[in-house]
Amino acid sequence: MNSRKIISVLCAAVALFVASQCVTSCGFVKYSFSGTSIQPDVKTITINFFEYKALKVNPSLSNDITEALKEKYRKLTKLEQVETEGDLEVSGEVTGYDVKATAVTANEVAAQNRLTVAVKVYFQNRKYPEDDFEKSFSAYADYDSSQSLDAVESALCEEILDKLIEDIFNATVAQW
Numbered sequence: 001m002n003s004r005k006i007i008s009v010l011c012a013a014v015a016l017f018v019a020s021q022c023v024t025s026c027g028f029v030k031y032s033f034s035g036t037s038i039q040p041d042v043k044t045i046t047i048n049f050f051e052y053k054a055l056k057v058n059p060s061l062s063n064d065i066t067e068a069l070k071e072k073y074r075k076l077t078k079l080e081q082v083e084t085e086g087d088l089e090v091s092g093e094v095t096g097y098d099v100k101a102t103a104v105t106a107n108e109v110a111a112q113n114r115l116t117v118a119v120k121v122y123f124q125n126r127k128y129p130e131d132d133f134e135k136s137f138s139a140y141a142d143y144d145s146s147q148s149l150d151a152v153e154s155a156l157c158e159e160i161l162d163k164l165i166e167d168i169f170n171a172t173v174a175q176w
Contacts, residue, residue, distance in 0.1 A: 045079040046086030054097035068165045092121040115156045116140040123172050139163035
């Protein structure tokens, strides 16, 4: 008998917790299994081309970031992608593309290098402007200095883009 009361109290507590997580000061928030928290009246998104403003040139990076973002939103949200004036709008620019030595040997020779990509993101929520932000993100990948950047650049950029896209997505619609 005692264990039934405990179970009932625990179930009630869990139900109250879940209900409280679904209500915000401005109304209900839609939650999904992808981890997004998009309000039900937000239906469209515009993802603008990311301009390239870094000093070192990677000719495909702007397009790669833009397309990867579009794909991420396509896979994990039900937002319709529109060319202009979406309820949500993501734009940005590549601000950094740098290689630096991260590990130096006793002979003062680089043993490992790090490729870092930095982007500045502008996020606008036309329905809930309090969510708007301008924020910088960066990600990196290390590689052995015995390899040339040209030899590993494609794989490194793919790894870096995965991290950047995840961070941007989380900041815009997962609110993490």
